[in-house]
Amino acid sequence: MFRRRKNDEAAPLAVDARNVVRTYGAGDNAVRVLRGLTLQVEAGKLIALYGPSGSGKTTLLNLVGALDRPNTGQISIAGKDILRMGDRRRSRFRRTQIGFIFQSYALIPTYTAFENVDLALRLLNLGYGERRRRVRAALEAVGLSAWSSHVPDELSGGQRQRVAIARALAMRPRLMLADEPTGGLDTRTAQRILSLFRGIAHAQRTTFLIVSHDPMVAEHVDQAYDLHDGQLIPRVTTPTTPITPIPESNEASVHVETA
Ligand code: ADP
Ligand code: MG
Numbered sequence: 424m425f426r427r428r429k430n431d432e433a434a435p436l437a438v439d440a441r442n443v444v445r446t447y448g449a450g451d452n453a454v455r456v457l458r459g460l461t462l463q464v465e466a467g468k469l470i471a472l473y474g475p476s477g478s479g480k481t482t483l484l485n486l487v488g489a490l491d492r493p494n495t496g497q498i499s500i501a502g503k504d505i506l507r508m509g510d511r512r513r514s515r516f517r518r519t520q521i522g523f524i525f526q527s528y529a530l531i532p533t534y535t536a537f538e539n540v541d542l543a544l545r546l547l548n549l550g551y552g553e554r555r556r557r558v559r560a561a562l563e564a565v566g567l568s569a570w571s572s573h574v575p576d577e578l579s580g581g582q583r584q585r586v587a588i589a590r591a592l593a594m595r596p597r598l599m600l601a602d603e604p605t606g607g608l609d610t611r612t613a614q615r616i617l618s619l620f621r622g623i624a625h626a627q628r629t630t631f632l633i634v635s636h637d638p639m640v641a642e643h644v645d646q647a648y649d650l651h652d653g654q655l656i657p658r659v660t661t662p663t664t665p666i667t668p669i670p671e672s673n674e675a676s677v678h679v680e681t682a
Contacts, residue, residue, distance in 0.1 A: 530575045
């Protein structure tokens with residue numbers, strides 16, 4: 424069921440970003456967003472990133488997700504220096520190792536929930552049977568089994584958001600980058616999704632960076648940070664909720680975690 428990778432001790436940091444500087448524009452118009460930011464995260468940890476609007480949270484996710492490059496600094500993901508990779512390798516690395524739950528990543532309107540999740544898996548060259556198994560498990564894990572043949576127009580905002588979450592989970596990336604993943608969800612659903620993230624982090628050693636404004640997120644993560652003046656300030660106390668046993672009706676989250 425829950426399979427763990429062996430030789431955990433030797434595992435490199437999931438995220439190792441050091442002295443990252445990201446400035447937009449130049450001269451008088453330069454906006455210094457990240458100012459020597461350092462973030463180190465072990466594999467399998469959940470991290471919450473807080474900070475006011477405009478503080479650079481999305482900028483940071485884009486850099487860690489190999490979608491953007493810093494002006495200076497180093498960024499390694501799972502021991503790989505993503506800034507030294509050529510474009511092809513870099514985009515392959517991103518496609519196979521990093522999952523994005525970004526609000527701007529819209530669903531394809533003419534595709535059903537199933538097809539939207541499946542599309543992401545096609546890029547991984549998985550066989551149809553394996554893809555179907557993963558898509559079903561992921562949709563079930565986010566509570567959308569009954570909606571798999573519906574197109575986005577027939578789903579509520581929260582349901583669409585859960586399709587986007589399922590799409591990222593089905594890829595089983597090493598690192599998951601989520602920008603306000605629970606923003607449009609009611610409290611109970613948000614709790615469920617965060618518990619699901621915890622279960623996946625624990626079972627698959629997936630690392631989660633979760634940008635949020637929701638104080639509840641901090642209760643589900645291993646460490647929370649505040650992005651302030653271009654640097655990360657760790658929050659001293661982060662109450663960590665124990666991993667709750669997965670209730671019967673949530674069995675699917677077990678399936679999604681099975682290697
Ligand atoms: P957050 O996600 O915390 O709201 P962002 O990372 O989106 O913050 O933005 C941080 C700052 O950088 C903002 O002042 C924003 O206007 C600026 N910014 C973000 N992306 C760009 C860009 N592509 N070009 C110029 N300025 C940008
Ligand atoms: Mg943002």
